[in-house]
Structures are given as structure tokens and as C-alpha cells.
Amino acid sequence: MADQPILSLGPDILRPVEPANFPKAILRYRSDRAAGEVGLAQLSNEDWARHFARFDPLPDSLTEPLALAYHGHQFRVYNPDIGDGRGFLFAQLRDGAGRLMDLGTKGSGRTPFSRDGDGRLTLKGAVREVLATEMLEALGVPTSRTLSVIETGEDLHRYDEPSPTRSAVMVRLSHSHIRFGTFQRLAALKDEEGMARLLAYVRDEFYPALAEGDAAGLLRAVSERMAVHAARLMAAGFTHGVLNTDNMNITGECFDYGPWKFTPTVDPGWTAASFDRTGLYAFGRQPEAIYWNLAALADALRPIGDPEELKDVLEVYPDAYAKAFPDAILRRLGVRPSDPQADQSFASDLFVFLNKTRLPLERAFFDLFAGSAGRGKRLRSPHSDTYAGEEIIRRLDAYEPLQPERAEHPIFRREPPTLLPDDVEALWDPITEADDWSAFEAKVAAIREYGEALAIADRFS
Template sequence: MPPSAAYRPSRSHETLGPEFFDPVQAAVFPQHILRWRNQRAAEPLGLGTLSEAEWIDHFGCFTPLPGSFPQPLALRYHGHQFRHYNPDLGDGRGFLFAQLYGADGRLFDLGTKGSGQTPYSRAGDGRLTLKGGVREILATELLEARGVTTSTSFSLIETGEALHRGDEPSPTRSSVLVRLCHSHIRIGTFQRLAYHGQTDALGRLIDYALATYWPTVAPGPTPALTLFAEVMAAVAKLGAEWMAAGFVHGVLNTDNINITGESFDYGPWRFLKQYDPRFTAAYFDQTGLYAYGRQPTTLLWNLERLAECLLDFAPEAALVAQLETYQARFRPALRDTWFRRLGLVSTELEADLGFLSTLYQFMFDSGAGFEQTIFDWVGGRADRAAASPQAELYERPDFRLVRAGLDARANPAAVLPPGDGPADLPIEDVEALWAPIAQADDWSRFEAKVAAIRASARG
């Protein structure tokens, strides 16, 4: 069965030219077992009508989608990894498989993870563990439910290989993941071109990015400066969304920050149990460089690296002036995202941020559950809090200022989250969800968790 009438393919990325990618072949896997099909995401793209066999053919065997790329493209990029520049990066276990337009006319990428070796694999096998694929689905589903701009886990197919990894029991099961997002153009894409002095290609990338991702924005006399302002606004907003979601990405290298401000590429991610700015997700982040509380300033550091790539196209002073507006973009976004989650009515920005600081301090000092506190106080209503398992914490003297702030911003019309408690996802839950899959191929707890996460979304 062909894709439905809603299907509109694209080969947009090819127009950038051969300096941006390498055509590659997907790995040939010994087995294909469909484990995750995101029908909700497939429908508006015209792919919801695919049979299971057709789905596996495209997203497990990587037979080209009609009208899109005849061959997958491994994207070229560099990046700072833990602030050390690495010119040997690029798509090492993934590629851009296809592009297509959504119902709203926006361009989407279908990218992969675990699809085999490329010229940038170095010593890697180009594969993805099944557990890694499961973790990525859980991350993207919960982030979406919490209002974060994220890539979407589109497909997960178990591939029948035994993989050896140093950070989990081996051999372990293998998979290939397909993710959906608007762009895989990273800050590191710009860095590679600047590193090699490919000024013409960099100019094409600036024009392409503006025309493709911000078609309604006039380029102005300095397109690079216009683009930088849009990227900075998108990235600042993403940082605010992470903070309000209690999310710690773990690896905020410049090759993991795309220009459309979509969270993607989930490795050692974690969600906070309690509010703690020092919390890190990656065991190898010994200095806490990418700790929860440092994420906003880390994103600014990454944006500074992008600005360096644009110096041939925009005055340095103008780029610096744009960078100085980062806090003016981040702070209202932080207030807005937190207030959406809490269902509160905003007042004046500085007063609202002061209220959030008081809330942070209470959560840090009391050890209150991050998600439980949000669940208890949506709309500023006290009735749910009174029945909370941490109700006694709200009797502490240091909660009085928080309560006053909640009362001042209460919203009786707020939509309350469903259920008896938050759809939380501590690392222990992830392990508990994985255990029956690993031991008995039982996916029921995982499927129930995803359904509960989706049900928890309040729009």
C-alpha cells in the first residue's frame, strides 16, 4: 500500500550540496521485530496507512520512501565535546533517511540511530542497544507530555544482533530507531564549515536555514544576524522547557544542539526526583559541567560557538549584542513554561521569577518531590495538596511564602492532571520497565507506562 494522500516527500537537504553529507548504505540486519510504531506521529505525515510489513521495509530495511532520498545521507559536522573541539565527528551510527512535509507545511526529517557504520563511525559498530531505544522512547514521550520541544521517537525495530557494551550487561539485544524532528542541522554543522574555511557553503547554509525553518522571517540586510537571533530564541526556549520539566540532558555538546531548538539524541538523560541544581545525568561528567542548574548557561556557551562561525557574515559587535539578549529571552520563557506546568496566572515578570526562586528553595531544602509538588499545586489549589503523600512538607514554615505566591497567582480554571499522582520516571522505574523485557520479552509494563505518560499530558 502506498503512503496516503497526505504524504508529501522532500529532498530538501540535498540542495545544500555534497559538502554537507555522504551517501551511505544501511546495515543489513538478521531480524526485524517491530517494537514501537508511533501511529499518532505517522498519521499527519501520510505514513499511517503503511502495513506492518511496509513499515519494517522502510524503517528497518530502509527501502527509500517514494520521492525522498534514493540513498540515506550521513551528515557531516564537528563539535565541542565537554568543551574540547573534535573535528572527527559526523553521523557515526545514524543518517538522514528521508524528509517530508507535515500537515502544517513544515519540513520534517526522519533520522536514524543504530542503522550501521558510516565514514564517521571510527571504532564504533554503528549499532543501538534495544535498551537504548526503549530509553529514548520513554524520554521523548515524557518530554512531550511535559511540554518540551523534542524529537519524536517514530519507530523502534529489534534487529537480532548481540551487542557488547561496557556500560550494560553484554551481550545485549540490538535495535534501530527512527526519530522525527524538523532539523538535524546542528551548531556543529556550522563549526565544520568554519573549521575548513568553506565560506561559500556556510553562506548557503545560512540562506537555506532561514528559508527552510523561518520562511516568514525577512532575512534583513544581514541574514546571518537574523538567523542567529532566531536560533538563540529557539535554544533559550528549549533551555527553559528543560528546567520546568526537571530534565537533565546529560551531554550538551555542540553537535547535540540543533538550530530549531528541538531536544534530541538521548543518552544518559535523567529526570529530577528532587530539585537539585547540582544533579548530573552522566556518570562520566565528573565536574558537573552539564548539571541540571548549568544547562541554561551551557546553552549560551554553545550559542557563543555558533556566533564565532558567523563572523564572516555579521559584525562581531552585532553578534555580541545579540548574545547579550540571551537572558532577556530565557527569563520570560522560564516563567512562561513553569507557569504553564503549574497552571498559574502570571503577574509581573520579576515578581513571578522571585516566586519561582522561593519555590526552588523550598523544594531544595525540604527534599519535596519535583513532580509531586507540581502535581499537588496545579492552579494554586490546596485540595490536592492536602491529600498528597508529602502533605506534611507543606506545613513547614518555609512553605508560607510559596503558598502566598501560589494564592496570588491561583487559577481556578486550570486543567488538573489526571490520576492519583504524577507520571514520574526515575531511573529505577526505567530499570523496572526494562527488566521484564530483558527477562521474558514482556512489553506490557512498558506499554502501560507510555499510555500513562500520554494520558498525563494537559495540552
């Protein structure tokens, strides 16, 4: 029997679409690790291209692609003219734990929501998303995962890349295709019946512990997840760049990567998007941006929830973030939490130290990982003099390492894998100049090895 729970939302939200007919289908990346979770790792490359470039339906799933309608605040300006403009929901599958997983596309052609867009994706954009999702998973940030990248043989013209540029179609795997903006659209249309159906779908599939019709309970659950999301973005040194409400999904995963950047140092003002001239979504303002988006979700839920209760529940987020931030920092450092107040003080003081010293952020976490068990690699670091005698390092060494043997992983005898802007360009250059994918493949392998050494990757259940 086909598993198609999304169909319960009805035709007003779901628009059947035809995928683009691409001239070529050249497989450039497939994640068998992610595919194995939903029973797809055994596909041959031929069948992989048939499903993920030609979009022949997968067995026992959706029989046709569906573009979802939604609204959203984009840089805090409400926009009712958006939706899945260059992607669609291709399939719904269950993982080994029975959890629903959505396979969504990017660059798969025009939809009713494309407006003036061509519905396509550049190959460089797809490569960047692979890198972002691989690194964030390694660093313990709940994220969508890039399942597939297939080059499609079209020349695209873009204002922000040398053109013409190569094209691709991408498939991502995530827990949910439902965005904050999905609720916002129904609220704007005053469609309380549709809102009730959407709430029931989200509850049944992602938050089964909630009581039926519990809008405030949903806001609480989402706020708690988004607090973890925000804290782990900060601990990863990652700037998403476009934290709009249509780029927030209801299960608290990071997704829909555009102009992302990892910050070289702890710089609160670091921005990812050239068009973010006011720094609205700067590195240090991301927790605030997510809180603002949760307030927009609370407002959207008012037609089916008690306004005062929703207002009260929204205040869960600051406390949840205050707890999630030190947890995220200690996870990255591979040490066991101690006293909550001391943990909060340590995490904030560590960021003050990193900001003051301008230490390379990823290098610092690499050097300090496993605390006292990692003293040897700290002494080998080019920044060993900066650490020497510092009070914050003494406080770190007072924490118990979670798994001291991890400090001896071979990767800690090398350099940390990084994805700073220059690193990404250096990976792209051989692809565009000589179709040489070896540096990209080596970087993905190094990131995965780093993730295995850190052993902090997890996903929301």
C-alpha cells in the same frame, strides 16, 4: 515531485550511505500519533518494517540515506572527527502545516564518520529514548519524537551494559537534522560558500522571516528558542547529560538522548552521565551550557556575519532565559502569568522552596498543578503537611488557573508517572528477562494521559 530541500547543501556535507542489513526486524514501538503528522500512520506493520528497518525509500522523499558531516565541542573540547556515525537522514516530509520534518535514524549501521564504532544501537538505548521523548513532550519541552523502534536480532557488546545485549534501530522525527556543529565544521574549513548555502537553507525552511544572509538574525532567533529550550528543561527536572554543540539543533529541540536522567529533587549538582566528573552539564548548569554553545555558534557565524553585531546579539539569551524560566514554571503549574517581575520572583522562590524541602520534584508539580483549583489533590498528597502554611503556596494560589477543570482529570486521583532511574530499570527488567513489554507500554500510555491532563505540550512552528 520529491521534496528534498536538504540536497541544496551539496555533497561536501551530505554523504550517501548504505543501511546495515539486519538479520531480523521485530517491531517494538511505533508512534502513530507522530506518524500521522507526516502522513505515515496508515502504513501496515509490514511496510513500516520495510521502510524503517530495511530503509526502502519513502515515496516523494530522499532516494538514498544521507549521513551529515559536522564538527563540535564535546565537553568544551573541539572535535573535528565526528559526524553522523551511527545514523543518517532517511527522509524529509511535510507536516499538515507545510513544515519540513526530518526523519533521522540511530543504530542504522556504519557511515564514513563511524571511526571505531559499530554503528549500532542497543535495544535498551532505544527504549530509554522512547521514554525520554514521550515524557518531555508531555511536560511541554520541544523535543524530537521517537517514531519507530525495531529490534534487529544482533548481539552487541557494550562496556556500560551487561553484554551481549539486544540491538535495535530507531527513527526519530524532528524539525531539523542541522546542528550547531554543522556550521562549526564549515567555519573551520573556511568554506564561506558552503556557509552561505547552509544559512540560506536554514532561513528558507525554518526562519523565513529573516532577511537573506542575516547571520545575526539567525543567531537571535536560535538564541530565543534555546532560551525556551533551557527553561523548559529546568521546569521538567530533566538533565540531558551531553549538551555538546553537536547535540544542539538549529530549531531548538531537545534531541539525541544518551545518559539522560530526571532529577528526583531540585538538586543543581545532579548529573546524568557518570563520565561528567566535574558536573559541567549538571542539572543546574544546563542554561549556562546552552549559552556557551550559542557563543560557539556565534563564533562559527563570524565568516558570514558582522562580529560586533553577533557579539551584541548573543546577549539576547540571558534576558530571553530570564523571561522563559517563569513562563515555563507557570505553564507546568497550569496558571496564568501575572506581573513579569512577580512571576520571576515566584519561579525562583519556588525552586528555592523545593530545594530546601527536598520534595520529589515531579510529585510537587503534580500536587500544585492548577493552583487554587487543585487544592483538593494537594490535601490528598503525602506531602500536604509540607505545603501547609507556606508563603510560596499562598502566592501560587493568588494566580488564576488557566483551565480549572483540568485539576479534576482522573490521573490526579492516582500517582504521577515518573521516570527516575529506578523507574526506568524497573521497566527494562521484564523486557530483558521475559520479553514482557506490558510495563513499558503501560508507562507510555500513562505518560500520554498525563500530557493530555496537563495540556502544555507544544512544538516550535
